[in-house]
Amino acid sequence: AAADAAAMLSVRSPLKSTQRDAQAENWRVSLRNTLRPGGGKSDHCLAVAIMQLWERDRSARGRRELCQQAGLAYERMAEASTVRGQLVAGLRGLGFAVG
Structure with missing residues (x-):
């Protein structure tokens, strides 16, 4: 979960505004x-959870x-996933057991 959080915080937010998208807002609330x-909260x-x-x-x-x-920007999620992979690879290279 730490790699997920770090990756999501390392890129521009993939969350689009849901002011006009009730379906995405309901999905996030759920x-x-x-x-x-x-x-x-x-x-x-x-x-x-999204990652x-x-x-x-x-x-x-x-x-x-x-x-x-969920009202997400696909490109930003892909970027966050790439960053996550790099973080996990780096941690594994240091001997940490992460997934």
Whole structure:
């Protein structure tokens, strides 16, 4: 989760404004409600949960659907995923067991 948070904080936010997108706002609220008590109020916890969903589905179609549903910028999510991979590789190179 630490690599997910660091990656999401290392790039420009992939979260688009949901002022005019009720579907994306509802999706985010639903995801926030699944987070542990207290985590639903944290944008960082939301970002980690989104990155974990992104990493879980490796297909371009699934990732595009995630971006559509959640109101995310696909290119920024791809950039965050690349940064995450670099962070994980660096940590593994230092002997840490991260995934």
